[in-house]
Amino acid sequence: MTRLVVISNRVSIPESGKPQAGGLAVAITGALNEYGGLWFGWGGKVSQSSTSRPTTVQHDNITYATLPLSKEDYDDYYLGFSNEVVWPVFHFNLGAMDFRLNYAKAYQRVNERFASSLSTLLEGGELIWVHDYHLLPLGKALRGQGVSDPIGFFLHIPFPSYDLLRALPGYRELLDDLLHYNLLGFQTDNDLHAFRQAVIETFDAVVFGDTIECNGKQVRTGVYPVGIDVDELAGEAERSCANEQARQLKQDLGERDLIIGADRLDYSKGLVQRFNAFEALLTHFKHRRQRTMFMQIASPSRSAIPEYDELRRQLEEMAGHINGTYADLDWVPVHYLNKTYPREALIGLFRSARVGLVTPLRDGMNLVCKEFVAAQDPDDPGVLVLSELAGAAHELSGALLVNPYDVHAIASAIEQALNMPLDERRERYQQMIGMLRRNSLFEWRRRFMEHLSQQQADAQSSA
Structure with a gap:
């Protein structure tokens, strides 16, 4: 079975005697157990300096690989751009947005560092699943590292309307970042519609069925409401x-x-x-x-x-x-x-x-x-x-x-x-x-993985 690679801002590493944090972590771990694979992201530690050398821990057939964030990156990438720029705009609260150029630079820098570090752990022929708003540019950064395997992205938060999105400096670049994924997943039809409208207005994208064609790329999109057990x-x-x-x-x-x-x-x-x-x-x-x-x-x-x-x-x-x-x-x-x-x-x-x-x-x-x-x-x-x-x-x-x-x-x-x-x-x-x-946590995981696997099969058949 194809190896699965999951990337999220935080990685939930199992600890003996402690239940795993949250149902979502359970679902992701279940997918990794099923496919065998790698969970990569920030380990929650803040260090004095940045490093691209991950720390790895093995549990059963899952490898957990984590990087620390420097104090500057924690302040500017995590607290700054992710949570004082993207989060408020995507939650319709423009008054709380605090855009600063150093925040934007740190957001890009950390995503590129994640991509560089992760690329050393990839074996090729894998399914790659990226999670949430901290990592919008990661797909494009991975492509820059030469990764050609199917990459899926799931957005756990809302996607804003086009008029709101335009208030975010650099929104065109973020939209272009998302077009480097093979599969984009959203929570609701409204979120999917908002994204489609944004790429149509910004890039004259063409939508046919569940696929967006834009700038020579084809991206499959879908609605996958997260559930519970x-x-x-x-x-x-x-x-x-x-x-x-x-x-x-x-x-x-x-x-x-x-x-x-x-x-x-x-x-x-x-x-x-x-x-x-x-x-x-x-x-x-x-x-x-x-x-x-x-x-x-x-x-x-x-x-x-x-x-x-x-x-x-x-x-x-x-x-x-x-x-x-x-x-x-x-x-x-x-x-x-x-x-x-x-x-x-x-x-x-x-x-x-x-x-x-x-x-x-x-x-x-x-x-x-x-x-x-x-x-x-x-x-x-x-x-x-x-x-x-x-x-x-x-x-x-x-x-x-x-x-x-x-x-x-x-x-x-x-x-x-x-x-x-x-x-x-x-x-x-x-x-x-x-x-x-009907819309359980496991159905959410199953449907997304099925569609991501289909992207891999389609790529192999057309090669």
Whole structure:
């Protein structure tokens, strides 16, 4: 079987006695185990200087190869261009973009260093799968190293509309970078349409079927919504019922209803609007006072970027304001937790909640909402309130879809969810769990790998 090479900004190296970080890492590891291969990327270390000599670790039939980043590259490539330029533009937040020339140079430099280092590990005749926005130029850089094997790229975040994209200095070069891949994967039809429109407007590209022809290149495109391992998460949720923390939470809640949000601390997640919506619920639906509790878990993220640190302070102030206004001796309405919890703990919390509140201002997919659904008791499921601007909204029509900027609409949706009859809750749950099974994490991996392998077969047949 053809060897698989996976490249991502961060590499998840297994550690003895520790579960692997995240379902996506499990899916990628599963593909590598199936094909045998190499996982290459940044190892998470910051060193005094750059190096192109990777450190390798072998686990079973997978080689993990990692490079450190210098302090300058960490600041300018990772924090700078990736997360203060590409991330905000692709999440429709131009006001947060901080473009600097040294950021752009570092982004190109690190991608070229990754390509140079990786090329020494390639054997030829492989399938190469590149992941996400940190590595947009990597395909072109690999071509510059003489790599001719099929290269696929999957974008985990949204792709912006053409008008937004044009606000990003150097956007033409980034579009041209993407045209050096053989297969481009997106989360939703909207993202694929936005990319096609951009290359048509910029380069007069021609689209026929799922293929783009531009500047003498042909690139296959497709939509591959990332999913979850439904059976594993449902099993974890059932087992969580016997967990001491879950029993204690149920006892503490009593007859009160739990509304839960769990997100990485990021301005794209709509957390400020979500806190305002919960306050609107307590203001306009007064019977919910004493009867509901809102728990927001916000895992720390990118604290070196000022916008993230400011967001943390703002949410702490908002939680204090709401609790100071509405709390009573035996009831605290908002529990704001700025820390990271293991997935098994989150799944238990999801199982106990009556409402899952997932309201990003923009999201490529959002797996938290899918995990919330999978964690529910099929006989007595909670209700998902979901932003219509999350990629998952295209699949989860059983959720109550809301405009994440409309705090009163969110409050009304929470009220509707808390009042929803059992039969309707079950019907909505069945629609969503059925969709999650059809678009599972493993189906996402299978479809992308199948199409990438087809690119290899087509290239060999035409050689």
